[in-house]
Amino acid sequence: MPTYTDMTRCDGCGECVDICPSDIMHIDPVYRRSYNIEPNFCWECYSCVKACPQHAIDVRGYADFAPLGHKVRVLREPEKGAISWKIRYRDGRVKEFAFPIRTTPWGSIKPPSDYAVPDAAALNSPMLAHEPEALKIAALPTLSPRDKEKV
Amino acid sequence: MALYLASLPSGTPENHGAATVFRGAVSASKAFHCSNGTLAGMEVEMFHTNPFTPVTDVIPALVMQVYIVLMILAVAIGTLFDTWHKGSAEFFARWRKKARAAAQRRLSGRETASLVVDTIAEAATSGEFGKGRRRTSHLLMMYGFLLHVIATAVMVFAHPTAARTPVILPLLWDLGALMILAGGLWFFFFLRVNVAYDGDSPFRLCRADLFVGSLLASAAFALAWHFMQTVSDNPTAALVFFTLYVFFTTLLFVSVPWSKFAHMFYKPAVAFQRKVEEASGASDLPRPAADHHGRR
Amino acid sequence: MARRTKFVDSDILIIGGGFGGCGAAYESRYWGRGLKIVLVEKANIERSGAVAQGLSAINCYMGMQWGENQPDDFVRYTRGDLMGLVREDLVFDVARHVDSTVHKFEEWGLPIIKNPQTGRYLREGKWQIMIHGESYKPIIAEAARKSATEVYNRVMVTHLLLDRVRPNQVAGAVGFSVRDGSYYVFRAKAVIVAAGGGSHLYRPRSVGEGMGRTWYAPWSTASAYGLLIPTGALMTQMENRIVLARFKDGYGPVGAWFLLLKSHATNAYGEKYEESRFEEIKARVGKYADIKPMPTCLRNHAMLEEMKAGNGPIYMHTQHVLDTKEKEEVGWEDFLDMTVSQAVVWAAQNIDPKEQPSELITSEPYVMGSHATCSGAWASGPEDLAPADYQWGYNRMTTVAGLFGAGDTIGGSAHKFSAGSFTEGRLAGKAAVKYVLDLKGAPPQVDEAQVAALKEMIFRPLENYRVGRNEIVAGTVSPSYLTPLQGLQRLEKLMDEYVGGYSTFYVTSEPLLNRAMELLGMLKEDMEYLGAEDLHQLQRAWELHHRVLTAEAVTRHTLFRRETRWPGYYYRADHPQLDDAEWHVFTASQYDAQTGEWRMSKLPVHHIV
Numbered sequence A: 001m002p003t004y005t006d007m008t009r010c011d012g013c014g015e016c017v018d019i020c021p022s023d024i025m026h027i028d029p030v031y032r033r034s035y036n037i038e039p040n041f042c043w044e045c046y047s048c049v050k051a052c053p054q055h056a057i058d059v060r061g062y063a064d065f066a067p068l069g070h071k072v073r074v075l076r077e078p079e080k081g082a083i084s085w086k087i088r089y090r091d092g093r094v095k096e097f098a099f100p101i102r103t104t105p106w107g108s109i110k111p112p113s114d115y116a117v118p119d120a121a122a123l124n125s126p127m128l129a130h131e132p133e134a135l136k137i138a139a140l141p142t143l144s145p146r147d148k149e150k151v
Numbered sequence B: 001m002a003l004y005l006a007s008l009p010s011g012t013p014e015n016h017g018a019a020t021v022f023r024g025a026v027s028a029s030k031a032f033h034c035s036n037g038t039l040a041g042m043e044v045e046m047f048h049t050n051p052f053t054p055v056t057d058v059i060p061a062l063v064m065q066v067y068i069v070l071m072i073l074a075v076a077i078g079t080l081f082d083t084w085h086k087g088s089a090e091f092f093a094r095w096r097k098k099a100r101a102a103a104q105r106r107l108s109g110r111e112t113a114s115l116v117v118d119t120i121a122e123a124a125t126s127g128e129f130g131k132g133r134r135r136t137s138h139l140l141m142m143y144g145f146l147l148h149v150i151a152t153a154v155m156v157f158a159h160p161t162a163a164r165t166p167v168i169l170p171l172l173w174d175l176g177a178l179m180i181l182a183g184g185l186w187f188f189f190f191l192r193v194n195v196a197y198d199g200d201s202p203f204r205l206c207r208a209d210l211f212v213g214s215l216l217a218s219a220a221f222a223l224a225w226h227f228m229q230t231v232s233d234n235p236t237a238a239l240v241f242f243t244l245y246v247f248f249t250t251l252l253f254v255s256v257p258w259s260k261f262a263h264m265f266y267k268p269a270v271a272f273q274r275k276v277e278e279a280s281g282a283s284d285l286p287r288p289a290a291d292h293h294g295r296r
Numbered sequence C: 001m002a003r004r005t006k007f008v009d010s011d012i013l014i015i016g017g018g019f020g021g022c023g024a025a026y027e028s029r030y031w032g033r034g035l036k037i038v039l040v041e042k043a044n045i046e047r048s049g050a051v052a053q054g055l056s057a058i059n060c061y062m063g064m065q066w067g068e069n070q071p072d073d074f075v076r077y078t079r080g081d082l083m084g085l086v087r088e089d090l091v092f093d094v095a096r097h098v099d100s101t102v103h104k105f106e107e108w109g110l111p112i113i114k115n116p117q118t119g120r121y122l123r124e125g126k127w128q129i130m131i132h133g134e135s136y137k138p139i140i141a142e143a144a145r146k147s148a149t150e151v152y153n154r155v156m157v158t159h160l161l162l163d164r165v166r167p168n169q170v171a172g173a174v175g176f177s178v179r180d181g182s183y184y185v186f187r188a189k190a191v192i193v194a195a196g197g198g199s200h201l202y203r204p205r206s207v208g209e210g211m212g213r214t215w216y217a218p219w220s221t222a223s224a225y226g227l228l229i230p231t232g233a234l235m236t237q238m239e240n241r242i243v244l245a246r247f248k249d250g251y252g253p254v255g256a257w258f259l260l261l262k263s264h265a266t267n268a269y270g271e272k273y274e275e276s277r278f279e280e281i282k283a284r285v286g287k288y289a290d291i292k293p294m295p296t297c298l299r300n301h302a303m304l305e306e307m308k309a310g311n312g313p314i315y316m317h318t319q320h321v322l323d324t325k326e327k328e329e330v331g332w333e334d335f336l337d338m339t340v341s342q343a344v345v346w347a348a349q350n351i352d353p354k355e356q357p358s359e360l361i362t363s364e365p366y367v368m369g370s371h372a373t374c375s376g377a378w379a380s381g382p383e384d385l386a387p388a389d390y391q392w393g394y395n396r397m398t399t400v401a402g403l404f405g406a407g408d409t410i411g412g413s414a415h416k417f418s419a420g421s422f423t424e425g426r427l428a429g430k431a432a433v434k435y436v437l438d439l440k441g442a443p444p445q446v447d448e449a450q451v452a453a454l455k456e457m458i459f460r461p462l463e464n465y466r467v468g469r470n471e472i473v474a475g476t477v478s479p480s481y482l483t484p485l486q487g488l489q490r491l492e493k494l495m496d497e498y499v500g501g502y503s504t505f506y507v508t509s510e511p512l513l514n515r516a517m518e519l520l521g522m523l524k525e526d527m528e529y530l531g532a533e534d535l536h537q538l539q540r541a542w543e544l545h546h547r548v549l550t551a552e553a554v555t556r557h558t559l560f561r562r563e564t565r566w567p568g569y570y571y572r573a574d575h576p577q578l579d580d581a582e583w584h585v586f587t588a589s590q591y592d593a594q595t596g597e598w599r600m601s602k603l604p605v606h607h608i609v
Helices: A015-019 A047-051 A120-124 A145-149 B018-034 B039-048 B061-086 B088-102 B109-124 B133-158 B168-191 B209-230 B235-254 B263-280 C019-031 C071-081 C088-108 C136-145 C223-231 C255-260 C278-290 C296-308 C325-336 C340-348 C417-438 C448-471 C484-498 C510-529 C535-560
Strands: A003-005 A025-027 A034-036 A057-059 A071-077 A082-088 A094-100 C005-015 C037-040 C055-058 C129-133 C150-152 C155-162 C170-177 C183-193 C245-247 C314-316 C358-362 C403-405 C585-592 C597-604
Touching: A003 A034, A015 A025, A015 A047, A047 A057, A047 A071, A057 A071, A071 C340, A082 C325, A082 C340, A094 C325, A120 C417, B039 B168, B039 B209, B061 B088, B061 B133, B061 B235, B088 B263, B109 B263, B133 B168, B133 B209, B168 B209, B209 B235, C005 C019, C005 C150, C005 C170, C005 C417, C019 C037, C019 C136, C019 C183, C019 C417, C037 C183, C055 C255, C055 C325, C055 C417, C071 C088, C088 C136, C088 C417, C155 C183, C155 C223, C155 C448, C155 C535, C170 C448, C170 C535, C183 C223, C183 C417, C183 C448, C223 C403, C223 C535, C245 C296, C255 C325, C278 C296, C296 C314, C296 C358, C325 C340, C403 C417, C448 C535, C484 C510, C484 C535, C510 C535, C535 C585, C535 C597
Parallel strands: C005 C037, C005 C183, C037 C150, C183 C403
Antiparallel strands: A003 A057, A025 A034, A071 A082, A082 A094, C055 C129, C155 C170, C170 C183, C245 C358, C314 C358, C585 C597
């Protein structure tokens, strides 16, 4: 599996339906809570697991090759820029890890239209936005005309 | 089936029987004709009128009281039957056992009590929804329902006759129904997750709608019945709406084993269990990031 | 049933909100301040595409600021890895710009791991740097949302539209909302296709729930090719399908293990097999066996030979390299940042990498353009780099005017990975702005009759199901319609058995390929009878259409190239040698939608570096 939704935690908010890249988290018509409609198209990407405000979604590894009894649970805290994992082995061993996910506040990216409007010369050059400064070298590399004809 | 009609607001119960019914209709319409109130006045009339009093002209108060007790029993039995039949009680018992075994520490009585209080506070404020429209609409529905149900019980048990009904009660009864409708219709047409996120038409009904659907219908017909009783001079309409009110109210309470009704018990129970797990170290979730020592 | 049609007009339409599409959005906004730029994505750009889970490394970064690598070094590297055949102008172009992309990513908030001694980005390998990349996609999506005029999530584009009167010019696209079933007609002056490459063309190794665990995302449904092929755009190298050697079942990445942690792989008996197979490889591919590092396909080949000889399982000896807590964290983060499933496999099978090795396996084949492979559209290169026959005016424009591509879409442009695909999106975005500004005369016009006909065609599977369903009591077996999954599994089986899937150890031949064409022919006919129960199944149906189109291209290209250029990716049993004399070329195909004919040709490989 792929993902499954915990009956007791899900309150039918729809975040998982909204985020799933595979379009497989949908709403059950009996309980109006989410469930995975197509486990064989689930990549175990954990997008829904991370997005669920109630931590209601978890993964049970694909039955084809993952024996039961394991847990890989995640807590993503975007406001802290951090993600934490708690892994429980089938034999009971536990491992925990935490990693950073972002160094800047969410929403802080400067839109491209906030930069000065580029001139016609720049438009016609091979340089992309913010170059050559963003390359952190003096000039954009190119090839001499002689190289172009080499075959 | 003998039913009643709009009664004189301050009338005393008269003899039962069909004749009474018609006589009541005539006197009711006379009352309206006599009244020099405006429509607004008639609506105020509505909020001051115990809707159940006229019913006791035709049905003994005891019958209504027994009905209420039966409905409460239906919820209790329905919930218990559901958990036994589905095995969810057994599931919950096993889960608790596993959590206790996984606990890293025992909680003191005081800690446990504090978690109970937290759970009740969270339920009372619908805090499990976080921020947003779903929380607001749920609060409206939840408190509207409580208000309406309690007002019903008080009026039926303590004030089956109008003469002694404090005017606040019918007002709260109507207010509760209005709150249910406000929160519920908003939820039904705009917030239901299958409509808002899954592309369903709001008019598409499924089993999950049994609870909120019968709740909305019950509240809507309660108000329609009350309105017809006091404001309009259409006794047939009032009769029809009363029938529908009783039908949907009964459906609401009797369908507990098949509807989402019982979530009002399950959710707080589970919320408490989760709080206990988190406090006792049995939770399988990772600790929040700040708790880790020396991580990058 | 009356179905709403929504018209969306724009200057630039970007199809696909992955790394290529987000790069295109950012750059086209920078250069085209007043333009209307629309991004359309079948899922939600916040987590769509191949980088949904995140990544643990950026595999294309030169480090020119520290003199670590130069673009021409990168060209030599990719040329070697693809056994001589890459579009060197496109590769140089990506390599010279990718550093600025990566520096912007860091500025935006992507945590790039630093080398504590040097302060530079921590190198995994010569071209790769390590990142804490769990939120790589959400960060990039934020940049895209701040760039595009409008972002349409949950709208699947099924067909491109060509201009009503001007031949070979793009005019827009059509598709449908996966949520409410509205028909969308996009009209645009320029279109950038940055849709996904192809997973699930071949039968995957796991076929139950495990079918979902393909190495490349299951939602990479070959739309990059399925959208382009019907327009008559010239396609190249479609035979260059890639096979990956990865951790078994979970398909977790091996790069950090080999390159950073310096682990190694052996057969079941502890023997390092790559060296022992060298002579045999040299006999097949001649001088290409001397390329360092050993090309990806040849490393696969060595592993395959080992497995065929019965010396498996093949093991990655993780237990020899996790001697510190820090290294253990690196090993786990490598998976948790981008392939959580491999961590799940470890937990499920009680494998602690500190204590025991893990199995490696070769995957089923994939068709894509952004990895150690370069299938895709034949595109115009940059003006200052590309030889005359590699450019026709606008960088990354296909042979259809106004139709651009980026990421998996573009052929010959190998080893881009995430940062390179975003960079290629930027290149296409800037070029599309120039194209739009240059556009004279009336904007492109869509063909109204075609739009109406497509509307009926696109939603027909819903109708097929609705009506056909009346014939049976219940269940999935119907004599009159095919569900998308049934069609997909037929495709996967025929590709696996006849066009060199894993079950044949990637071996095919002309007789096998001809049989594949017969079976594909019948599958194509059956596609008329796809039945979709709901909008989700309708999405699956059109994903299958794109896969089938691509599969036919793959089969035809595989027939056309009469040599075995990439042993370890696939083998022509009837032409087992590498043949530079005849086949040091790109293969090309062009499909004619009117006649249904395919025209195959060869295109020259120019070595400019």
